[in-house]
Amino acid sequence: xxxxxxxxxxxxxxxxxxxxxxxxxxLNHDAMYWYRQDPGQGLRLIYYSQIVNDFQKGDIAEGYxxxxxxxxxxxxxxxxxxxxxxxxxxxxxxxxTNTGELFFGEGSRLTVL
Amino acid sequence: xxxxxxxxxxxxxxxxxxxxxxxxxxxxxSPSLFWYVQHPNKGLQLLLKYTSAATLVKGINGFxxxxxxxxxxxxxxxxxxxxxxxxxxxxxxxxxxxxAGNKLTFGGGTRVLVKP
Numbered sequence: 001x002x003x004x005x006x007x008x009x010x011x012x013x014x015x016x017x018x019x020x021x022x023x024x025x026x027l028n029h030d031a032m033y034w035y036r037q038d039p040g041q042g043l044r045l046i047y048y049s050q051i052v053n054d055f056q057k058g059d060i061a062e063g064y065x066x067x068x069x070x071x072x073x074x075x076x077x078x079x080x081x082x083x084x085x086x087x088x089x090x091x092x093x094x095x096x097t098n099t100g101e102l103f104f105g106e107g108s109r110l111t112v113l
Numbered sequence: 114x115x116x117x118x119x120x121x122x123x124x125x126x127x128x129x130x131x132x133x134x135x136x137x138x139x140x141x142x143s144p145s146l147f148w149y150v151q152h153p154n155k156g157l158q159l160l161l162k163y164t165s166a167a168t169l170v171k172g173i174n175g176f177x178x179x180x181x182x183x184x185x186x187x188x189x190x191x192x193x194x195x196x197x198x199x200x201x202x203x204x205x206x207x208x209x210x211x212x213a214g215n216k217l218t219f220g221g222g223t224r225v226l227v228k229p
Contacts, residue, residue: 004156042203042221043157058216090156099145099164099207102217104156 002027006091006105013078013085013112021076021108023091029103030096032074036060037088037107046089049074050096078110086112115140115208119220126194127228134189134223136204146187147205147217148178157203163187174198199227 004025013019025032031050035043045058049068063082068074074093078085088109092102120135138144145164149157161172168180174197178189187204204220 006156043219045216048216088154092157099162101147101159101162102149102157102205104149104158106156107154109154 004091004093004103004105006089006108009106009108011108011110013110015112016080018077018079019085019110021078021089021091021110023074023076023105025072025074025093025103027093027103028071029093030071031094031100032068033092033094033102034058034064034066034074034076035090035092037090043090046076085110115144115206115218117204117206117218117220119202119204119223121223122221123224123226125226125228128196129193132189132191132194132198132225134202134204134225136187136189136220137185138187138204138206139185140206140208142208145207146178146180147207148172148176148187148189149203149205151201151203151222153200160189160202194225194227196227196229199225201225 007022033048034046037043044060046064047066049055052071055066055068065077088107090107091105094100094102116139118137126132147162148160151157160176161170163170163180171177176191202223205217207217
């Protein structure tokens with residue numbers, strides 16, 4: 001089945017540690033996105049990539065890093081520079097057309113202990 | 114620049130009664146508009162989308178939305194709410210990809226409570 005797979009679903013981190021969230025898609029989509037969602041709030045864009053080996057900062061990129069070495073993969077690293085990393089992280093992908101909808105993974109919940 | 118405003122942060126309905134979720138947008142170009150639903154601790158699922166074809170769009174699970182350019186609105190409705198409709202709903206606008214850098218803008222979300 002085609003879709004987006006995020007892992008792990010739950011992750012606990014100690015302060016000062018970097019963690020990497022995985023996102024893989026087999027939909028052959030060009031564009032991939034990372035969003036952060038906090039309780040009672042909407043989605044905020046962290047990074048997005050429209051093509052392999054290229055990505056752009058979103059609205060809240062500070063403290064995060066990404067790579068896009070393969071079309072199907074877009075991992076997100078939450079670094080120790082991110083002051084408040086506890087959140088629900090969503091990965092999505094779509095065709096790079098105005099009409100293409102986003103397809104979402106099931107999310108990864110990161111908790112800093 | 115594009116923006117989306119969901120006019121109600123919370124909506125409470127009784128099972129079997131109609132549901133109305135309001136969304137207004139602003140866009141410099143011809144937008145595409147989407148409604149998504151999110152159940153707790155899950156990803157977002159597409160309910161329906163408008164892409165400059167028919168202004169009345171039918172989606173999954175009995176939902177539909179009407180694009181009204183003159184009112185810059187894209188309200189979501191369902192004739193009869195079901196308990197399984199309790200979730201959060203997001204209205205999303207996608208502007209001309211060159212101008213917006215292929216980004217989409219999300220509304221703040223509307224949480225729907227369905228009472229038995």
